[in-house]
Amino acid sequence: YVGILDMVSTKSATFLHTCFKCHYRGKSSFPNKSRTTKDPKKFSHTISLPKTLFPHRLTSAKRVQVDADVIKNCGFSELYSFQRGKAASDEFVLHDGPPYANGVPHMGHAINKILKDIVIRWNLLCGKKIHFVPGWDCHGLPIELKVTSSENLKRLSPLDIRKKAREFATRTIADQKHVFRSWGIMADWDSPGGCYRTFDNSYVTNQLEQFYKLYEKGLIYRNLKPVYWSPSARTALAESELEYNANHKSTAITITFRVLNAPDDWLGGDELFALIWTTTPWTLPANQAVSYNSDLSYSIVRDGSGSRFLIATSLVSNISNKLGVKLVPVLHVKGEALKNLKYEHPISRSSHSFFHGSHVTADVGTGLVHTAPSHGHDDFLIGITNNLELKCMVDEDGHYTCDAGNDLSGLNVLREGNEKILNLLRENILHKEVYVHSYPYDWRTNRPVIIRSSLQWFIDTNSIKTAAIDALQKVEILPTRNVEGMIAQMERRPYWCISRQRSWGVPIPVLYDSDQPVINSELIDHYKCLALKHGADFWWTLPLDELIPKALRNSLDPETLSKGQDILDIWLDSGLSWSSVLGGKTADVYLEGVDQFTGWFQSSLITSVALQGKAPFSKVIVHGFAVDETGRKMSKSLGNVVDPQFITRGGPNLKQDTAYGVDVLRWWVASHGLQHTTISISNRLLEECADNIKRLRNSLKFLMGSIDDFPEYLVLDPPPLSTTDKYFLLLLQEFESRINDFYRGYQYNRVCTAINNFVSNDLSSFYCHVTKDKLYCDGSKSNKRKAVQYVMYHALNTLTKAFGPIMPILAEELYSYHPHRTDDSSPYFFEFDKLQPIHLDIDNVEKTELKSCFQLVKAIKENIFKEEMPINLKSSELKCILTVDSPTYDSLKLLQEDGESVNSDLTAILQVSTVILNKDEGIRGYSIEARATDHSLCDRCRRFCVEDSNDEICDRCKDVLEVLPTVNVSSI
């Protein structure tokens, strides 16, 4: 039997170690009953060895090759369309959040795509028809910057930028697609329409349509919003286009605003001034409010000259020092007491209010913040929240407009305009300083930028919010702890600015007559035709008169119109993907990283609620992001980035950097991907995964080899099953339903653990161990052996179904060795519809009997080893005399019909030579006596079961040999 061990596994047949430790290991030390075998191989050709070519392990190079071959040859490309053609009534829709078409695939992509693949493949195995269309997010600033910064391309026209950006995105998509495929992800990667790309003509056409629908519903409006503005380039800038100059010098002033309605007890007959500190005096004409923080404490202080000032309490001594004046507190008030205060604007003399703002701190300044909604992001929020008027008095060149008054009109706000303000306000200025701080510059012109409000397009999230939150209540979110976060996000969101002043995107399809937008359904229909034909480029390539359909040319004069220059925020591109891809269906699942609560989940929810009054998903599943072994985020600068391709394909030198293969990557994702917000990756964890798979592979090889000569007709008409067979089928059934529960609950880590436990405990240590004598040594056509094969057939199927969604490559590789594969059905595991479910026709009473029987045997087995043993005996050399009461007797009878036996299931389970069952009404339960067996070793089955010590082999083996035809056992 050394040979069998060799054939099953040369190195690490873990599950067989236990099998061999009793019967097959070493020589007996019991002198009278053991004979030295003359020819240990004499009977080996009469043994039914497991036969399969399925390899138990693969070298690194072979691993990479097998991954590629299986994906190429085992229907991975065809599977998606194949299953779409099935008549399954139940459809499962997983809508893919589009990764950005920028850069090479990293661990985040691996986690995301593999989890999705596990979800859909399990549903596929459950008989559902899968809808999964992978997509890419193609537009946007990062790509635009990448293609314009690689050379000196500052002066590229929008069309040139678009051309380069499209080429870049197309290349990236091809590269990413190649890698996603190599991970075994099921999709229709090749057909047109098999994937979606946000720059596709049809996608853009749909987006224009949805934009107009939102506009018609009154959910899109145009308003001023502060943006970073480069006066030197006359353009809005994105945050990523700013470069901060750490030594920028500004003139900062501390200035007084007269408080108009302070309570008498704050005044003591004096006047009260709020003290304001600002580094941008040029924004003071646009001042609309003073912000304070309700959580801070404020003080009324006196300077001895008859004026009182309002400042944050913790800043009193700072300000005293700065002004060089002793400020004496006369009263402390809580921040909320400032609620209804009003003040007089120092230039216009108009009256304005104080408002609470959580951005106000007591770190610098006075604890009271000058608020100009046109010139600051926090200021804008205060303005929106309190319905302040948005005024922009600064033009595109950075000059005051005439709205700022005659004194200021035409002056450059950063130069003479600022000086003029200091001049106008000199009465109010208590202190002036040169303030050195970090300030944003235009990265191209190297000139300082300003924050200036310009007309932007918005989606009115405020009026959608309530409906969106209601819709969200009907959505199941996993893990549940994330629900509150998403709702809070929605509640905080006052508006969604959807316009960008860039070139690489979908145009906002609006013409302007002076400043007035011109948009109607005829125009949009016309644009849709143009977009379908030319893609989004039509907006830039076609002259303006061609953008006006013939029917409208009498009413719209191209001479007075201009094209809008803005594009749509890419979050609107991707947020509308449901309307382009799902064809009116609600997705069963959206599954993305936790960061998408502020991103795609939200943009999808808002657009879907706005347009179809419901969420686009019924379930949202969230995964974490990959971190290194010590929990640090992966970054190039830390040098701790793990490349998923390195895991699957190894390094350039495979001896040094092993290829773990796709299965290990996917098993790691399944084991760790969904339960935590951070998913750590390390060699140790990968090794652990590789070990799990190695053990599983060994078991699979054993099962596959065992059913080599199991005829397919017996699948439907199995021979009578033994108690052990039935019990194991019961365990198998329970395992299957446990696995399905875990898949249903998206607990893939528990699927992995359950598989590991089942393989090492129930399958290897128990069933394979107990039945291997029947499998190897019973007549090859015997019913007992066929029954074991029947069970092993189901064990193989059930296990493959259990790990298949996680490791489809292993499933297909394994299946290519299955003896029942035929030419007339699809030969691939995932296309195979002939997998028979386990039929176990037993009622609950019998189930309980089976369970208590095996529980009993387990206890007996443990107790045997507690008994005092004859010296130097292995358990296989023991005779075990069990004296039992009636109920125990009835239970054990299920495993051994005769009073004494050397080859019952009971002897196999207890790993002893002989079991003698004595019924004794006088005792309760059982008692055990262990003695040396009086049988000698059978040279064929290597068990102590030969009655006559002169015989070479046991009676059972004799019977088998008698009917055995001349066998030619080919080696494996």
Ligand SMILES: [Zn+2]
């Ligand atoms: Zn024998």
